[in-house]
Amino acid sequence: EHTNPIIRIATVSHDMLFLSKRSEQRVIDKGKIDIPLETYLLFQEDIKSGVERLLKDTFPQDWEKLKPQFSIKYKFKNEETDRIVYLFILDLGLEDEILCDPKFENGKLWTFQQIEFNLDQNYFSEMFENEYDHLKLIIETRGIYRES
Numbered sequence: 001e002h003t004n005p006i007i008r009i010a011t012v013s014h015d016m017l018f019l020s021k022r023s024e025q026r027v028i029d030k031g032k033i034d035i036p037l038e039t040y041l042l043f044q045e046d047i048k049s050g051v052e053r054l055l056k057d058t059f060p061q062d063w064e065k066l067k068p069q070f071s072i073k074y075k076f077k078n079e080e081t082d083r084i085v086y087l088f089i090l091d092l093g094l095e096d097e098i099l100c101d102p103k104f105e106n107g108k109l110w111t112f113q114q115i116e117f118n119l120d121q122n123y124f125s126e127m128f129e130n131e132y133d134h135l136k137l138i139i140e141t142r143g144i145y146r147e148s
Contacts, residue, residue: 002082003075003082003083003084004040004081004082004083004084005040005041005083005084005086006038006039006040006041006076006083006084006085006086007038007039007040007041007047007050007051007054007085007086007088008035008037008038008085008086008087008088008127008131009035009037009038009051009054009055009068009087009088009089009090010035010037010071010087010088010089010090010131010135011035011036011037011090011092011099012089012090012091012092012139013091013092013093013094013095013096013099013109014094014096014109015139015140015143016109016110016111016112017035017109017110017115017135017139018035018036018096018099018104018107018108018109018110019033019034019035019036019107019108019110019115019124019128020033020034020036020104020105020106020107020108021033021034021105021106021107022034022125027080027081028078028080028081028125028126028127029125029126029127032122032123032124032125032128033118033123033124033125033128034124034125034127034128035127035128035131036104036107037054037058037090038054039053039054039057041086047070047086050086051068051088055068058103059098059101062098066090067090068088068089068090069088069089069090069091070086070087070088071087071088071089071134071135071138072087072134073085073086073087074087074130076126076127076130078126083127085127085131087131087134087135089135089138089139091142096109112136112140115132119132
């Protein structure tokens with residue numbers, strides 16, 4: 001048994017979170033709604049390189065102008081996996097046209113109210129449900145300071 005390092009990038013636009021259905025090929029929470037930007041950190045790869053690789057793979061035309069910010073590192077463990085998660089936040093502001101890509105099938109921006117209505121209903125991935133309160137606090141705080 002070993003711990004897998006994972007990079008996750010929560011994408012925000014219009015103070016909403018961009019979420020989509022997890023692939024059926026995922027190890028855990030197949031088909032549940034989650035943050036779509038996720039990758040394993042490769043052997044001997046540093047975090048910065050892993051983030052760049054994930055952005056290049058996801059947004060090959062636009063990756064260099066995207067600047068996700070590190071938010072939190074935490075441990076996630078259940079019966080299926082043991083992970084160290086590096087969570088980043090990518091705030092697109094109002095410039096969210098890159099999310100219209102067909103690779104984000106079933107992806108959409110979610111309001112906090114929509115998310116909270118579906119929490120604890122076995123609808124979202126377990127990792128996302130664990131991250132939600134933290135993400136909400138960060139997004140709301142950024143919104144307050146942006147308006148000031």
